[in-house]
Amino acid sequence: MGNIIMLDISDIRRLKFDVLVIGAGGAGLSAAIAASQEKGIKVGLVCKSLLGKAHTVMAEGGMAAALGNVDDRDDWKIHFRDTMRGGKMLNNWKMAEIHAKDAPARVRELEHWGAVFDRTKNGLINQRNFGGHRYPRLAHVGDRTGLEMIRTLQDHGIHQGIDIHMECTALDITKDKSDRVSGIVCMYRETGEFIIFETKSLIFATGGAGKSWEVTSNSWEYTGDGYGMAYEAGAELIDMEFNQFHPTGMVWPPSVKGILVTEGVRGEGGIMKNSEGKRFMFDYIPEKFANETADTEEEAARWLKGDKDARRPPELLTRDVVARAINTEVKAGRGSEHGGAYLDIATQRNSEDIKKKLPSMYHQFKVLAELDITKQAMEVGPTCHYFMGGIKVDAETSMTTVEGLFACGEAAGGMHGANRLGGNSLSDLLVFGNLSGKKAVEYSKGLKSYPKINDEDIKHIIKKATSILNREKGNNPYIIHEDLQKNMQYNVGIIRTKKEITDGINTIDDLKSQFENVKAPGSSQFNPGWHEALALRNLLISSEAVSKSALLREESRGAHTREDFPDERKEWLKYNIINKKGKNGKMETIKQNRNEPDPELKRIANSAIEELDNEVKKDHNKLTSEV
């Protein structure tokens, strides 16, 4: 790492762990809980905010799991097929299989830890409809499922002997001579003090980088810290061109633009209309989904009443399809007053149902937009929501391409392919949080001693962080961030072209050089300007990876739409795009061949739905007769 730095680090506190988790949302808490179940294993948990405030708390709609409580025709096979089709077959097959199989057990476990889900008439966990899911599958609590999940994990987790460090920002990973993870340097936001965590294994549950865009449902925390740190440590990032724009974010007033409006509104029967009052989603049904989607308002209405023979309304098509449809309507001059589309639940359900099923939406619109959703239509438009891509992991162990570094949740890539289904995120957090926790324990137990940390690496990390404060003058981090957001919004947004992406990459290069000279005024104590500057490096790495991957993938698939290559191209199904730090220190963006899937999984994903329904029926009958 270059020259020897004169810096005394002997006073800096050091702590040792067998497993250290960075991030305390659904994935991080699940991972820490899973790891702590092993006797004699010392587990640490580091989070940027206070415990219980991570992004999971904002999740609304629910968690997808084929429990079959509402419709017993559901099964892991159907969930798996839905997930693969939603992801346009680019998903990591094995991860999608593990997810669909394990989700029901994880949801039950959450209930046993104290989560109180809405109930069916028989007193079981209730499940609601959601986009892309064939059967009602989302276990939920009104429209505050994320809060229920994080609070349950938090209240369970604090009794598992986990050492929790709140409001602590991770800066960079250290590795030993044989390139294994040896620790991580962090900083307490409150005091600005540094701390060195020595650890045998490290789990990144650091979420995505949605703060790269201007219109986003993500909070300040979503700055791609995991992507940036993993990249710097030599890990591969995968599928970074797939950024989900959730179709329904608030569009008015300006200060709330981007705040999420749950897909649950459509799941509960909400319909989309343009300025002419037309229910436009009927015009945007993709051929592949035509067989499974209602083509008249009459059929959609029957479905809402519970007619099992009726097909699903087109408002419940996958998020990529709905987001693009709104975009097209607005561009054609049929947008709502403030440039979105109308989302109407008021004419579909009575006021009491709406308040019971969507209480936080009711409250959110009432306070922030002065609008009563039981009487008026909402105005909504696409908002950056989720990274399908992320740190590349092994499906069965969650280990990244760096030895000892694991990743789970939104920080990891692969599970969701080109587009994530709503509700598959919360279940992903539980399934792969749990898996990575267990696998990290196995790995750590296999190490006889702690991998060594080189003091020069620590000094280098600290020097880089403090130079932002110590510089005489320099660029305002808030302005660089705003410029980056505008750039990504305009050049690498929902609809992309070669020209715009190239402009976007050039602007990122320029912002990177501005970042070299970033300055945060004030002291190291709870200094948001400094925190913003530290996050910028990771935002820039994430944005560069997104843009370069988006440029390379010359097709439109799922959430990645290229105006100059408007169709899915079969050839591109063979590859994932990988970003990695090259030997010259610059980002390399390459095509990587995907593995051939297990033939059985391939068969299930490509089955006609009637065939698979019949197969599942036989499976279930067989199970019942065996019992």
Next chain:
Amino acid sequence: MKERDFKIYRGDNERGELVNYKCKVTEGMVVLDVIHRIQADKANDLACRWNCKAGKCGSCSIEINGKPRLACMTRMNEFNEEEKIVITPLKSFPVLKDIVSDVSWNYEQNKKIIPFSPSKKDKEKDFVMMQKDVDRVQHFRKCIECYLCQNMCHVLRDNEGKEKFSGPRYMTRLASLEMHPMDKADRIADIKDVHGSGMCNITRCCTEVCPEEIQITDDAIIPLKERVIDRFYDPIMIFFRKIFGKN
């Protein structure tokens, strides 16, 4: 676009002052937007906590003109055009910096609560619970842990009170566990001795400031007080327990 006057507390627990800022206010802005604008343009190091910006995470709790509020859910058009807006940290907890308070005491209280404890037998199968039997519990579980109720509770205003009472937030959590149909733990003695249910004298200040409109006093604290009274102060119940055992 109108420029308006703000006073924001800058400093720490020992010393600080109200500093004047001006900020342009546009349609739909909330107080948190104002803080962010000032932070980006004029005071990069102004400390403030926030996350979701939609009233779901409970991070941005502050006092606005002396009232405990969520900054993200307080619309600027609530205030008169000429009214000066004063933004200060929560009163009941130590100030870390500017408008950020040290709320770690609350996390310590949570750890003292006996966690959810279903029986082994019940855990072997799916829970069967009717919606009407969990409505009340779900009502409590809406809590976003913003600690506005803790801040407002006059018992918790001084350190002496904090030693005796866990506060309304944790009375609500205790109630959610006590009323959970599958929970088997006995927390009644703890509610009295560890969590100090007797300290609350039902002024309902906590309920008034709850952004989730949880009926903290009537639905959580009073029923818990009643359970404590039944157990420890009702002579007939004590007599019955002596004869028939604890349950």
